[in-house]
Amino acid sequence: MKAALTAVFLMFSLFLQSANSAPLYYHFNTLWMQQNMPEYSAYQLERYGRRLLPDYDVTPEERDFVARFEHRQLMNQCAAAPVATRVHPHYPGFKSGCTHGFGYDMGVRRQSRTYRDLQTVLRADRAKFCAKAYSTSPLESLYAKRRKKALNYCPLSHEDDVCSLNCAQSFNLLDQQIEKAKRRILERAEKDGVVLSAQQLQALISLDYNNPVFVSGSTKLWRYLAQEDHEQVARQILRNSGSQKIRLLQNRRNREALIYLLGSGYEYTEARRIVKRHKR
Numbered sequence: 496m497k498a499a500l501t502a503v504f505l506m507f508s509l510f511l512q513s514a515n516s517a518p519l520y521y522h523f524n525t526l527w528m529q530q531n532m533p534e535y536s537a538y539q540l541e542r543y544g545r546r547l548l549p550d551y552d553v554t555p556e557e558r559d560f561v562a563r564f565e566h567r568q569l570m571n572q573c574a575a576a577p578v579a580t581r582v583h584p585h586y587p588g589f590k591s592g593c594t595h596g597f598g599y600d601m602g603v604r605r606q607s608r609t610y611r612d613l614q615t616v617l618r619a620d621r622a623k624f625c626a627k628a629y630s631t632s633p634l635e636s637l638y639a640k641r642r643k644k645a646l647n648y649c650p651l652s653h654e655d656d657v658c659s660l661n662c663a664q665s666f667n668l669l670d671q672q673i674e675k676a677k678r679r680i681l682e683r684a685e686k687d688g689v690v691l692s693a694q695q696l697q698a699l700i701s702l703d704y705n706n707p708v709f710v711s712g713s714t715k716l717w718r719y720l721a722q723e724d725h726e727q728v729a730r731q732i733l734r735n736s737g738s739q740k741i742r743l744l745q746n747r748r749n750r751e752a753l754i755y756l757l758g759s760g761y762e763y764t765e766a767r768r769i770v771k772r773h774k775r
Contacts (some may be wrong), residue, residue, distance in 0.1 A: 551678050553670045556693070560754070561673055561701050562666075564747045565598030573662035581659045584629055593629040595658070596665035598704070599672065601629040615671060616664040625658040676703040679711035689720045694758025698751040702732060705747070709735065725759040730773045749774055 562570045572580045584595045592602010601609050609630040613622035660668065680699050684691055691699070703710035710716065715735075719727040729752040749770055756766035 551674050553673045557673055557697050557700050560697055561704050562597050577662045580662050582665050583659050596660055597669040599668055604630055606630040616667050621657050673700060673704060676700050683711050687717050687721050692758040694754050698755035701751050726769055729756050729769055733774045
């Protein structure tokens, strides 16, 4: 009888997990195991994941750090007039596509992805309209970047308020993307056995938000993180993050490397010295 109940429990817990019901799944596991399976708890905790869920909630420090670099003007406007401020899709320059809010580049995203993201802050019909208007195919995006005419992919007039966001919606969209970056980093850290301090995580989130390939998709960076070679990690942030030719991005990398080193136990003067030595 107990074996049958155990089998039913495992099937039901796997069903909850596949149904994307993580909070219910973990809560069910916790109560049921404590009451009915004390002798199997240690095995089940490791095998079926009744471990503490990683904290993917975005902290104010993580949000402010990214927002300050992505759109400082919008951040200041929202602080001064949070109700009256409206933000429209815009062209930030460089090789970006049509961008919304705090650095949400719709020009490099597929329409389906843009629609799913915007649907969390806009009505479904508006999100669909904006995704179709601003997102481009990979070929169109590449062409726009080469011709430096991404501005043409922001075709709607600002008088048309369909796609505009207020401050709360802009920050919600920002939090959504930061949470994705944080999830990628923490999952990679768990996989590689890396423990990150709050400031280290903050720096990596900012870098991953800007370009995931250089953080969650990097091999060399995570090898240095696992070895706790903090100076080499800072060097990777400064020199191998695609920011050598753009001054604003290099300033951002300098700050990310500095925050990382401070979170690694370096004194401020020593951290500044390392950044100055390795920056281009």
